[in-house]
Amino acid sequence: MTTESPTKTKKEEVTKVQKLYLLKQGKSLVCQLYVSIRTAQIYDRSNLVYERQGENLFGLIKALLEKEQEIFVKSKEGYLFLNETRLKFSFDGYVSSKFLMETFRKLQFESLVISSPLTAEELDEFVFALAHADMECENPFESLQKRILSSNIQHIRIEKFASEWDVGDESLPENQKKLAKKRFFKTISVAQEMMESGRTGRSINTVKSKRAIQFLIDQLIKNETNLMSLTSIKNFDEYTFAHSVNVCVLSVSLGVRLGLSKRELSELGFAALFHDVGKVRLPLNILNKAGELNEQEWEEVRKHPVFGVKTLLSKRSLDRFSTRAMVVSFEHHLKLDLSGYPQLSFKKDLNLFSRIVTIADVYDSMTSGRVYAKTPLTPDEALRRMLGKEGKAFDPVLLKVFINMLGIYPVGSVVILDSGEVGVVMKANPAELSRPEMAIIADKFGKKDKMETVDLTKIDDKTGKHKRTILKTIDPYQYKLDIARYIY
Numbered sequence: 001m002t003t004e005s006p007t008k009t010k011k012e013e014v015t016k017v018q019k020l021y022l023l024k025q026g027k028s029l030v031c032q033l034y035v036s037i038r039t040a041q042i043y044d045r046s047n048l049v050y051e052r053q054g055e056n057l058f059g060l061i062k063a064l065l066e067k068e069q070e071i072f073v074k075s076k077e078g079y080l081f082l083n084e085t086r087l088k089f090s091f092d093g094y095v096s097s098k099f100l101m102e103t104f105r106k107l108q109f110e111s112l113v114i115s116s117p118l119t120a121e122e123l124d125e126f127v128f129a130l131a132h133a134d135m136e137c138e139n140p141f142e143s144l145q146k147r148i149l150s151s152n153i154q155h156i157r158i159e160k161f162a163s164e165w166d167v168g169d170e171s172l173p174e175n176q177k178k179l180a181k182k183r184f185f186k187t188i189s190v191a192q193e194m195m196e197s198g199r200t201g202r203s204i205n206t207v208k209s210k211r212a213i214q215f216l217i218d219q220l221i222k223n224e225t226n227l228m229s230l231t232s233i234k235n236f237d238e239y240t241f242a243h244s245v246n247v248c249v250l251s252v253s254l255g256v257r258l259g260l261s262k263r264e265l266s267e268l269g270f271a272a273l274f275h276d277v278g279k280v281r282l283p284l285n286i287l288n289k290a291g292e293l294n295e296q297e298w299e300e301v302r303k304h305p306v307f308g309v310k311t312l313l314s315k316r317s318l319d320r321f322s323t324r325a326m327v328v329s330f331e332h333h334l335k336l337d338l339s340g341y342p343q344l345s346f347k348k349d350l351n352l353f354s355r356i357v358t359i360a361d362v363y364d365s366m367t368s369g370r371v372y373a374k375t376p377l378t379p380d381e382a383l384r385r386m387l388g389k390e391g392k393a394f395d396p397v398l399l400k401v402f403i404n405m406l407g408i409y410p411v412g413s414v415v416i417l418d419s420g421e422v423g424v425v426m427k428a429n430p431a432e433l434s435r436p437e438m439a440i441i442a443d444k445f446g447k448k449d450k451m452e453t454v455d456l457t458k459i460d461d462k463t464g465k466h467k468r469t470i471l472k473t474i475d476p477y478q479y480k481l482d483i484a485r486y487i488y
């Protein structure tokens with residue numbers, strides 16, 4: 001089995017180029033921020049000297065935002081980071097980086113987050129707020145925060161604790177898994193927060209979710225297994241939010257396979273996270289109904305794609321993210337042959353993102369035992385049923401890539417082996433789809449205490465045959481197995 005796939009090499013190349021870009025731009029940004037704040041401390045906003053520095057800073061940030069969706073400057077443990085890339089300063093950048101770190105420290109914030117569509121006015125206002133912030137008062141952070149919130153600054157925010165996203169050294173494999181878990185659950189809470197604000201009629205602040213998605217994408221590019229295995233846990237109380245995050249992870253993973261750019265992946269992730277946002281406008285008794293819905297209730301449910309468009313429209317400003325999300329919300333139940341809902345009186349091709357999200361959505365719903373089937377289907381059974389509708393409901397090519405990505409035995413599948421043991425699939429094996437990596441959870445006598453990871457590609461020296469082979473999948477619910485226990 002080879003470990004080096006061509007896509008991985010390509011991905012590594014992209015990451016390397018992106019890192020170099022961030023290093024270079026990061027240095028310029030720190031220098032320009034320093035100069036702009038310093039100038040703002042001396043001159044008025046209308047003074048030509050400041051105007052020039054303000055323009056330079058805006059130009060730099062605009063160029064970065066075109067590539068990065070969001071700029072995230074963090075000061076931590078004596079270093080500055082731009083979108084998770086640690087910036088290195090030689091002598092010439094020393095003063096400006098020290099100044100910035102000191103400003104962050106004195107004003108008690110760890111990170112500065114800038115998102116699109118930023119205006120030059122907002123940026124100037126922010127620079128002046130920083131330049132004249134009261135660092136000696138009791139709560140410098142709160143007073144600066146107050147000033148930002150009461151002004152027109154909508155696309156810049158400061159964050160006191162970014163630590164909720166961190167777990168320490170990201171390069172350690174054990175931390176990677178922890179990090180994936182942390183980010184996954186954090187995204188669920190962000191999704192919950194967004195949708196709650198949609199429910200109460202407040203306009204949705206999408207900056208947080210964009211950032212959460214950025215983290216998920218970075219994580220997926222590094223190691224998709226950790227996040228994908230989390231999507232197989234289905235026993236969440238807050239189903240809608242967990243479902244949204246699952247659909248987001250599965251859609252973005254599929255997007256990565258299709259070679260979409262980072263920018264496209266962010267838009268896809270955003271649209272996937274909010275595909276069901278219209279459900280917040282449905283009555284709670286329908287949303288949480290345990291039994292089957294009657295026709296009248298179904299009629300209500302069928303309104304959620306259009307409700308989604310309306311909810312997204314109520315956002316303070318419309319950008320590429322929300323317009324894409326509107327299309328996906330509207331189209332995600334249409335089906336490839338347009339036999340779904342809402343009913344259309346004209347023919348149209350479904351957007352690529354809608355075709356991706358539909359697949360992830362139906363797969364997650366089927367395996368969760370909601371909406372499509374009362375009891376959850378095993379992952380392989382769900383894929384089998386979806387293949388039966390290929391071409392009618394789903395884009396056949398995308399569905400094939402999706403199945404290839406999950407493997408014929410997706411992560412979380414419970415199987416019986418020819419050794420009599422019971423195992424849970426932990427990781428797909430693209431080189432040999434029928435031999436994924438698994439954890440044995442019971443021996444042939446049904447003992448369940450010890451868990452052991454095994455490699456199904458191993459050959460028995462004596463017989464020359466595989467040591468273990470999958471016989472069939474079983475339904476974990478029937479055997480009352482809690483897969484989450486093994487995935488965690």
Ligand SMILES: [Fe+2]
Nearest residue numbers: 275276332333
């Ligand atoms: Fe939906």
Ligand SMILES: [Fe+2]
Nearest residue numbers: 243275276361
């Ligand atoms: Fe959905």
